[in-house]
Amino acid sequence: LAKTTQPISMDSYEGQEVNITCSHNNIATNDYITWYQQFPSQGPRFIIQGYKTKVTNEVASLFIPADRKSSTLSLPRVSLSDTAVYYCLVGDRVKAAGNKLTFGGGTRVLVKP
Amino acid sequence: DAGVTQSPTHLIKTRGQQVTLRCSPKSGHDTVSWYQQALGQGPQFIFQYYEEEERQRGNFPDRFSGHQFPNYSSELNVNALLLGDSALYLCASSLAASQLADTQYFGPGTRLTVL
Numbered sequence: 001l002a003k004t005t006q007p008i009s010m011d012s013y014e015g016q017e018v019n020i021t022c023s024h025n026n027i028a029t030n031d032y033i034t035w036y037q038q039f040p041s042q043g044p045r046f047i048i049q050g051y052k053t054k055v056t057n058e059v060a061s062l063f064i065p066a067d068r069k070s071s072t073l074s075l076p077r078v079s080l081s082d083t084a085v086y087y088c089l090v091g092d093r094v095k096a097a098g099n100k101l102t103f104g105g106g107t108r109v110l111v112k113p
Numbered sequence: 114d115a116g117v118t119q120s121p122t123h124l125i126k127t128r129g130q131q132v133t134l135r136c137s138p139k140s141g142h143d144t145v146s147w148y149q150q151a152l153g154q155g156p157q158f159i160f161q162y163y164e165e166e167e168r169q170r171g172n173f174p175d176r177f178s179g180h181q182f183p184n185y186s187s188e189l190n191v192n193a194l195l196l197g198d199s200a201l202y203l204c205a206s207s208l209a210a211s212q213l214a215d216t217q218y219f220g221p222g223t224r225l226t227v228l
Contacts (some may be wrong), residue, residue: 009193018211043117043203043219044156087155100146100169101217 004088009108018075020107022088025069033064033071036087044087048073072102075109083111115140117206117220125226126194134189134223138206142218144168146189147179148203150222152159156203162187163209199227 005023012018024033032051036044049069050053050062061074075082085106091099118137127131138145146165148156158171162181176192185206191198201222210215 041224042221043205047217078213093157100158100161100171101148101156102158103148106155 001112004084004090004104005087006104006107007026008105011042011110011112012078013112016078017076018109018111020073020075020080020086020109022073023070023098024090027068027090029091029093032092032110033062033068034089035060035062036071036089036103038085038087038103039083044103047086047113052108078109078111080111080113082109084109117204117218119202119204119223120214121219123128123222123226126228128194128196128223130194130227131190131192132194132225134191134202134225135202136187136188136189136204136206136220138185139218142206142208143185144207145181145185145189146205146207147189147204148219149173149198150201150203152200155176159189169192173190195225196227199225201225205220 032049034049035047038044048057048060048062050064052064055062063072073097085108087103087106089101117139120121120135143224146158146161149159150156159173159177160170160179166180178190181187199223204220205217
């Protein structure tokens, strides 16, 4: 599985855009990039997944350059409730529901008032 | 529609004891995975159960064992507890036939403290 590297922590303020970049230099052709969010004392929650270019949903946007060696999760206009740990995962999307998930250390995002 | 539920919420044990944690998957899901999350770290995969059999296993000793019942619920058993087993134990359920990553759902976890 491709190893991922992301910043340990980031601070932001309410209303700002938060961008978290994840490096995955050894990503394979079949690999997708998936981001999870975890609040304290809760299990991780799926945010967004993509293969290339840009993906947007109601929660976030995911930007993936052509070489796919990195990806950026963008959280628009964050609020205090967006304070959480964000994990970048890379893995084969085939039978993804049955895949074991390999988590790194994640990025702790603190949103300040 | 209930999501993934886990019991108990918290548990305190002493070294050498045995513990059983329980998980009920989201309605319609048939696959259960267990993860261990130490404080300040990401979840680590323990094993996965499908059709009442262990399908995949992570790098955990045999002290960690599990079971899946016909109703798809699952148990995680840990024998001879060590201080290092203190962690949040997460259960995730999914539907084996699905090919979408967003169909993996996590429960709130069981916080195990070993004294």
